Amino acid sequence: MTTQPHLACRNPKVIMLYENEEDVLGAASIIADQVEEYRTIQVKVNIGEKINKFKPSVILFALTTVQKSIELYTEMLTDKSLDYPHYSILLCKNRESGTAFRCCIKNIFDNYFVYQPLYEKFRLKMIVHSGLLISQATSHYAGLHEEQLENVGQELASLIDKSSECKRSLLGSIEICKQNLNEPNKLVEKDFNTNLSSKKLMENINKTHVEPLLAELENNIKSSLDEMIQQLLSKQVGIEVLEAKIAELSRVLPPEEHTIAEALSAPIEKESVEAQKAKRILVVEDNQIYRDMLVRVLAKENFQVDEAEDGLNALQKIRNNKYALVLMDLFMPNLDGINTTIQIKSVSGGKNLPIIALTGNKNKDLIKTWAEQGLKGYILKPSTKHEILEAVNRVIC
Incomplete structure (x- = not known):
């Protein structure tokens, strides 16, 4: 069941102002999991009165455009709705991140976060956490609990x-x-x-x-x-002790058993050229942040990864290289995902090159049209490491 953003704490220390409910569902649920004294309010005529009544320590502006957020914030400062110390956060779409950055440099807002598409939920938690501490709201804020942190070794x-x-x-x-x-x-x-x-x-x-x-x-x-x-040094010492034991074992073993010690101490052979080709993937995505994230995830799993920022660039790479798989976005400049998929068949000489769709679009008819061109799977954005690797391994392995 989808979490709705109309949370209604009576004395909120964190407030999110929004216009469209669907836009803020993801960000709202993340903050609600972190802060109990939190409320979302749809922007209306009397919004300044509500802000002045609650006097929240942290205010998130999530209007449909950065310009609207600036206009609302300026109006609230001008009419004295905000006449007390507070921490302001601008939520914006990725295409307006440059403008949001400029706003913060010019000291309009204290910080900003790209919430469409939503990539880094922990960074949003960190921004709100810092805002509560800076705005002297520590008496009302217990901080992040251990179970809310990402599990590590x-x-x-x-x-x-x-x-x-x-x-x-x-x-x-x-x-x-x-x-x-x-x-x-x-x-x-x-x-x-x-x-x-x-x-x-x-x-x-x-x-x-x-x-x-x-x-x-x-x-x-x-x-x-x-x-x-x-x-850190203890780890290195442990490795040196293990190497010494292997060397000692090789001296006392009979000749026919030396191969065991040699196998333990021998370097791991690199994958064959054929195996490397079988793991070569092309990532086609115009959003550089999401593209870089995909490349890092795949590279850590020993995949050989190339990248392209649009369909035309992807076709050129496919013409000059052999890939086991293509991960491709739907909406891209120059040539979109559907038309790029159609062109790949002629570029690859009729070979069936597996393609996994990358999409945050919920238009089922559009996705169905793309799937009819021979998709092997799809990854919904934003996506986790597990979801990415599960889709890739299902096709390659």
Whole structure:
């Protein structure tokens, strides 16, 4: 069941302003999972009165265009609906991200997030999290719980926690240093009464405050970093011990059993040229952010990946290379996915080149028309790593 964005907390600290309900479903559900004191409000005539009544710490503007969000925000500032400290976030479509970036550089909004298509849900959580902390709403915000964080390995989780502790210790030491450096005012009064020279006074300050604090700060950083370095070195030590045991085993084994130790210590052979060709994939996508994400996911699985930004560029690559699979977007400049698929048949010499559709379009008739050209599958955007690899492996493997 789809989560609806009309959440209605009575005293919201986070508010999302929107025009079309369908536009904000994904972003609204992500924030609702993070913040209890959250509410979405459809933009109407009396929106300024509601904002002034609730006085939210964080406000997300998710109107249909960046221009409308700017106009609404300016109006609310002008009529004093927003006359208190707050954190403003502009939600925009990918094609308007450049304008959103300019707005933040010009200090209109505090931050922005591309919510159509929705790629990085954790970045949206981070932006809202930072906004709540910056706007001094910590008394109402418990922060992200452990179960809301992405699961990682126990060793990595431990390293993250220790790094966090190291930074807190560093910041704490710096804060103590700042506080104690304010103490010279007291020393000035005391030393003035005893007629000490200014040079003697500075020596006294350095000796009793600055030097001890800097030494403590250096020791804190060194001890924390040393501990993390030792963790990394322990892995290398473990590898060296294993290699030594393999070498020792090869010396004591009978000649006919040496092949076991040799097999353990021998380097892994690279895939044959034929196997590499069988794993060569072409990603055709005009959205560079999503295209880069697909390339990273596939490359980590040892696929050989080429990329094209539109249909014409894809046809040129297919004419000059052999691919096991093509992942292709529907809407692209110069030549769209459907017409590119039709042209691929002639370019590939009649060979049946498998194609998986990349689409966020919900028009079933349009997708059906494309499927009739011989699609092997489709991946709905936005998509997870698991969904991408499942669709690819179903065709290639």
